[in-house]
Amino acid sequence: MSNPILLITGASRGIGAATAKLAAQHGYHVIVNYRTEAQLAEKLVNEIRQHGGQANAMQADMRDEASIVALFDQILENWGPVCGLVNNAGILETQKSFSELSLERWQRIFSTNVFGPMLCCQQAIKHMRQHQLKGSIVNVSSLASVVGAPHEYVDYAASKGALDTMSKGLAKELAAEGIRVNTVRPGFIYTEMHADGGEANRVDRLAPIIPMQRGGQATEVAEAILWLLSDKASYSTGSFIDVAGGR
Template identity: 60%
Template sequence: MQQAIILITGASRGIGAATAKLAAKQGYRVIINYRNDANAAEALANDIKQGGGLAHCLQADVSQPEQVAAMFEQIRQNWGAVSALVNSAGILDTQARFVDTAPERWQQIFQTNVFGTMSCCQQAFAHMAKSTGGQGGAIVNLSSIAAVYGSPNEYVDYAASKGAIDTFTKGFALEVANEGVRVNAVRPGLIYTQMHAEGGEAGRVDRLGPTLPLKRGGQPEEVAEAIMWLVSEKSSYTTAGFIDVGGGR
């Protein structure tokens, strides 16, 4: 019996990598999408294979629609149709007040975080939808608690991009529910990933974690558990939904 195929974008690190490992343990053939870090992607794939799982690496910049289309076509030709998609790829820029940022920065963030997610969802629909011969499927978009709180003085543009993901998730989920495709989102909070260093404060989670009701930051594996529940049949009656993994914030 052919194993179900899950594509995880931005899977070479952080939440994406944790999700890839968990998906492999649950029996999925895992497609690890990455943009730049081939070494990290290959190391993750090797780790999964050593544990008895199936994993393949595909390079594509999700901010480029033609690369997204080519990636999905390559998956179909080599392994079959995607039955699960996790849109984990995302970027931010250095911490700054919004009034000090430039349109070029906003455009870059939205191109990856919003339009990249939308492109992947559009391509996944063609693999999953009953009207195109698909068997149905599940999509999980990575939003952020920042979409709710706005991330003032740090990442307002990033927060805005995740707010767009929330709205897109809701609308797209309702459009495709009768096609056997479920679409949900997970909103992580302060999670120990490399993104904080890229924003200029590697110790951000240590600084802010104690201010949360649970008094700590979260781990990527804790977010992965929520993602894979939404992918699984255990959540078969859940679509257009959101799970906050934010320590109570």
């Protein structure tokens, strides 16, 4: 029997890459999706293969419906239906107060952080239904959806709030079909994303306000994602795991 196909979006670095490595160790054939960082994605795939795992890198832009549809079609044609999906791709932009934010910025963030995962969910559900799979979807949100990220990323937080709501509704809609939808909400995690927002050392600056007094590692988030994907979480859907050091 072939390894189950798991698609991880935005998997060339950070939480996505850590999840890809761990998933391969758990016997998944991992599809490492990337938008622009082909070299990083191929390096990750090679590392997984060197350790005996199965992986392939595939480009697709989460802002573009045609690109997402083509991604799922190519996966099906080459390896089979997707039985697991991790919606990990996400962006944020430079820290600013809400009054400084533009509509264009909001549109960019929501295109990737909300519409992309929704489109991927639609395509994954098609695969699962057509092939009668009891699949699992894990959406990577953020604790920002709860705390709001004032003075920094209110728009990013709002996009993750939308993702949380979609996850809850979709979980209830699909539960009777055996397709589970759950969410992981990371807190302050050491990833390259903070540099995208203009403050590479943000986690260290904010560590004192975290009850555990430290930032988290991408591997710690990956463990939660893999549990939700697995049959060990067979009675969990519409659930949220906060990996945030007690925040």
